[in-house]
Amino acid sequence: MTFFGRMLWVIAFRSLLQHRVRTLILGAAIAGVTALLVTLTGAFVGIRTTLLLSATTLMSGHVNVAGFYKASASAGAPVVTNYKKLRAIIDREVPELDYVVQRGRGWAKLVSESSSQQAGIGGIDITNEPGFRQVVQVKEGSLDGLTKPNAMLIFEAQAKKLGVNVGDTMTIVAPTFRGTSNTVDVIVVAIAADIGMLSSWNTFMNDQGLRQLYQLNDESTGALQLYLKDLDQVKPVQERLRKVLAAEGFELMDPDPRPYFAKFDSVNRENWTGQKLDVTNWEEETSFVQWIVTALTALATIVIIVLMAIIGVGIMNVMWISIRERTREIGTLRAVGMQRDAVLAMFVAEGTLLGVMSTSVGGLLGVLGSLALTRARIALPPSWQFVFFSERLVISPTVFWVLTSVGFITVAITLISIIPSFLAARLKPITAMSHVG
Amino acid sequence: MSAIVTITDVVKEYSLGATVVQALRGVSLTVDKGEFISIAGPSGSGKTTLLNLIGCVDTATRGVVEVAGKNTANMSERELTNLRLNTIGFIFQSFNLVSVLTVFQNVEFPLLLQNKLNAKERKERVESLLEQVGLLTHLKHRPNELSGGQRQRVAIARALVTDPLIVLADEPTANLDSETGQAILDLMRSLNQKKGTTFIFSTHDHRVMRYANAVVRIADGKVKGRESPQEAVAHEMELGPDPTLSTEVRAS
Ligand SMILES: Nc1ncnc2c1ncn2[C@@H]1O[C@H](COP(=O)(O)OP(=O)(O)O)[C@@H](O)[C@H]1O
Numbered sequence: 001m002t003f004f005g006r007m008l009w010v011i012a013f014r015s016l017l018q019h020r021v022r023t024l025i026l027g028a029a030i031a032g033v034t035a036l037l038v039t040l041t042g043a044f045v046g047i048r049t050t051l052l053l054s055a056t057t058l059m060s061g062h063v064n065v066a067g068f069y070k071a072s073a074s075a076g077a078p079v080v081t082n083y084k085k086l087r088a089i090i091d092r093e094v095p096e097l098d099y100v101v102q103r104g105r106g107w108a109k110l111v112s113e114s115s116s117q118q119a120g121i122g123g124i125d126i127t128n129e130p131g132f133r134q135v136v137q138v139k140e141g142s143l144d145g146l147t148k149p150n151a152m153l154i155f156e157a158q159a160k161k162l163g164v165n166v167g168d169t170m171t172i173v174a175p176t177f178r179g180t181s182n183t184v185d186v187i188v189v190a191i192a193a194d195i196g197m198l199s200s201w202n203t204f205m206n207d208q209g210l211r212q213l214y215q216l217n218d219e220s221t222g223a224l225q226l227y228l229k230d231l232d233q234v235k236p237v238q239e240r241l242r243k244v245l246a247a248e249g250f251e252l253m254d255p256d257p258r259p260y261f262a263k264f265d266s267v268n269r270e271n272w273t274g275q276k277l278d279v280t281n282w283e284e285e286t287s288f289v290q291w292i293v294t295a296l297t298a299l300a301t302i303v304i305i306v307l308m309a310i311i312g313v314g315i316m317n318v319m320w321i322s323i324r325e326r327t328r329e330i331g332t333l334r335a336v337g338m339q340r341d342a343v344l345a346m347f348v349a350e351g352t353l354l355g356v357m358s359t360s361v362g363g364l365l366g367v368l369g370s371l372a373l374t375r376a377r378i379a380l381p382p383s384w385q386f387v388f389f390s391e392r393l394v395i396s397p398t399v400f401w402v403l404t405s406v407g408f409i410t411v412a413i414t415l416i417s418i419i420p421s422f423l424a425a426r427l428k429p430i431t432a433m434s435h436v437g
Numbered sequence: 438m439s440a441i442v443t444i445t446d447v448v449k450e451y452s453l454g455a456t457v458v459q460a461l462r463g464v465s466l467t468v469d470k471g472e473f474i475s476i477a478g479p480s481g482s483g484k485t486t487l488l489n490l491i492g493c494v495d496t497a498t499r500g501v502v503e504v505a506g507k508n509t510a511n512m513s514e515r516e517l518t519n520l521r522l523n524t525i526g527f528i529f530q531s532f533n534l535v536s537v538l539t540v541f542q543n544v545e546f547p548l549l550l551q552n553k554l555n556a557k558e559r560k561e562r563v564e565s566l567l568e569q570v571g572l573l574t575h576l577k578h579r580p581n582e583l584s585g586g587q588r589q590r591v592a593i594a595r596a597l598v599t600d601p602l603i604v605l606a607d608e609p610t611a612n613l614d615s616e617t618g619q620a621i622l623d624l625m626r627s628l629n630q631k632k633g634t635t636f637i638f639s640t641h642d643h644r645v646m647r648y649a650n651a652v653v654r655i656a657d658g659k660v661k662g663r664e665s666p667q668e669a670v671a672h673e674m675e676l677g678p679d680p681t682l683s684t685e686v687r688a689s
């Protein structure tokens with residue numbers, strides 16, 4: 001930077017310092033908006049993270065090889081036959097793989113002595129579920145109980161609604177794709193802490209037990225759920241598997257970004273029988289709740305735009321005042337040979353400086369506040385749990401979003417300050433100098 | 438000697454709503470290089486307006502203003518600004534310092550705009566000027582920590598720091614005590630003699646007029662004539678003694 005450039009910053013900095021109260025009020029407002037933006041983006045990331053975590057624990061892998069088996073044209077079941085052969089292809093073709101699990105898929109009515117509810121039932125082989133054990137927190141009973149064929153895991157909210165405890169018996173009534181309803185008695189072996197809203201309609205049962213319920217053979221499952229080392233690889237892996245499986249002679253369903261349970265109608269309307277595979281990812285399987293993320297993003301955007309508009313007007317006003325007060329000074333500087341663009345630069349520097357200082361403070365406060373809120377493990381009211389996919393408030397500020405927030409607001413403030421600065425620079429030196437006040 | 442400022446038939450009008458004020462009504466004037474010239478006249482006669490036109494901070498309604506051989510009417514705002522920076526030094530009646538900058542930084546500012554000297558050269562230059570105006574001890578002060586007289590000395594140092602061809606001073610000593618005023622005029626005078634810098638300053642103070650090598654009398658927006666300082670003072674006597682005139686000046 002030239003000495004002159006440095007001097008412009010010195011003037012800008014000292015001018016801000018000279019009007020401490022004004023600078024502090026405006027700076028606090030800017031810092032507040034920045035902190036809010038950091039918190040909102042953190043909440044957004046938190047929601048996405050908890051959604052990812054709960055979805056990939058409860059109902060989906062990062063990528064899934066699933067599909068439908070149709071005994072007749074209108075009797076589709078979410079079943080994959082011969083899954084061990086598929087497993088071998090996946091192991092061979094997906095080096096990004098961390099691990100694979102197989103899960104049965106069912107939909108049934110849980111009937112307790114006092115109540116009943118509809119729920120999805122995941123058939124789970126608890127001895128081969130590394131991720132599940134890490135995420136699901138058992139409040140009562142034990143996961144190891146799931147090794148018994150008629151054992152069942154439910155979540156706290158469900159246990160409350162059904163009025164059951166560990167050791168109690170429930171009846172499962174499951175309509176099968178053969179048109180009849182099968183019934184089986186199960187024992188609740190574990191009650192786990194809720195994992196956001198998704199756990200309210202998911203339950204788990206021993207996979208052999210689920211096969212028996214639907215009268216499926218040992219080679220059948222609902223889905224192979226693939227967990228990858230790197231989430232960025234989801235799309236490429238999904239694409240590759242589609243190609244590879246097609247090349248291996250499997251029939252594939254057309255890509256359809258909906259969860260599997262939304263596909264029954266269209267699958268049953270189609271005129272094929274036998275097995276078709278469907279390669280999906282976790283976002284597609286949770287697309288029925290992604291609208292919440294979209295709505296929150298839209299809401300946050302509106303809030304930020306409104307706040308920015310208010311702050312923008314404030315900045316304009318303060319800069320007007322600043323320029324009015326310094327009109328004589330501007331005239332003098334122009335008279336002694338300062339060019340218009342330098343005057344412009346001097347005032348924009350003031351805006352930028354105010355922006356950088358305030359947004360840095362605001363960014364820092366936002367991060368600290370987010371971490372403090374998360375650490376406080378604030379229990380969310382039920383309606384908020386629905387939105388946050390979590391029982392507790394989780395705000396995860398990320399470097400990317402903090403820098404983006406700080407950068408965005410700084411740039412916005414700089415741009416806003418250009419308008420009054422431009423008018424200051426346009427003043428004729430003599431008009432400026434003869435300005436009174 | 439060659440003309441450094443040539444003003445021909447200049448009219449300057451200010452419009453105040455419907456009424457038009459003629460501040461200058463056809464002024465012609467030539468200032469030669471190296472002159473130490475005073476524009477004298479009562480308040481409201483058009484002195485400031487004339488200096489503003491010469492200083493290229495304002496434009497004439499009609500007529501030609503030539504500064505350093507250039508017709509200012511044909512110059513862009515950018516060129517005019519450069520002309521002000523490199524050719525003209527301003528001393529304002531009311532100091533006009535940048536309040537957030539120190540004394541040193543205020544004086545250094547035009548040098549930074551010029552971007553010709555390095556930091557060491559600038560320091561030497563600024564300190565030499567501040568020494569001449571007797572403010573070397575106040576380098577780090579802010580303008581609001583100085584008296585009016587000290588502020589004007591800073592302004593003078595700032596006007597002279599770029600070594601301009603022309604220095605314009607609008608009643609430069611009006612806000613200074615007579616001793617400081619004389620010191621300033623001596624300083625201006627010595628710069629005029631050493632470097633040949635042209636000085637044009639307005640005043641209605643005889644003590645100040647005495648320093649000039651020519652006095653241009655102006656009244657009601659018209660030049661009444663160019664006189665020697667002795668003639669000008671005598672002229673003033675005919676019009677009646679000025680109560681602000683000191684005995685010392687009258688005696689000389
Ligand atoms: N910006 C202006 N707008 C209107 N009238 C002005 C303006 N500046 C000066 N005048 C008028 O022009 C005349 C000359 O003013 P000025 O050049 O300031 O005189 P002086 O400096 O000799 O006191 C005065 O009548 C003054 O009222």
Ligand SMILES: [Mg+2]
Pocket residue numbers: 484485486607
């Ligand atoms: Mg005047």
